Amino acid sequence: MSDKPAHWFIQALPIETETPDMKIAIATNDWVSVSGHAGKARRWLLYDFADHRAGRELPQPTRIELAKEQIFHYFNDDAPHPLDGAEIVVSGSAGDGFIRHMAKRGAEVLLTGESDPATALARIISGEALPDQRFDITASLCKLRDLFSRH
Helix, strand or coil, rough: CCCCCCCCCHCCCCCCCCCCCCCEEEEECCCCCCCCHHHHEEEEEEEECCCCCCCCCCCCEEEEEHHHCCCCCCCCCCCCCCCCCEEEEEECCCCHHHHHHHHHHHCCCECCCCHHHHHHHHHHHCCCCCCCCCHHHHHHHHCCCHHHCCC
């Protein structure tokens, strides 16, 4: 296995176009792959493009590990959240309640079958479509739960 971080190959290539001044959060279970079930994701990679300029390498992500009460499935919306300010949230799956909840917080949710966070990020920045999400039974269960949810 390589010593290089999972994101090394896009960080080594400068992005020649301006990236929007935004934050992108990617759900992960292991810091190296996009995870499903965004509402229960405890780990997130947060990319901040506030100071990014054309020709520079992509920023390193901030690793965010949520406490149980901060996981969106359990979060009461009664306090600031570590992912506040993210304009885009990427995950392998999410229920309708999570999508509505994030829209209220000002974030667009993008669902994808792409397992590599770096590839997903590169596609978003270049304006390419993300691959369709994989089937996830938990998404179906969340849709059923969302029918009775407070979100």
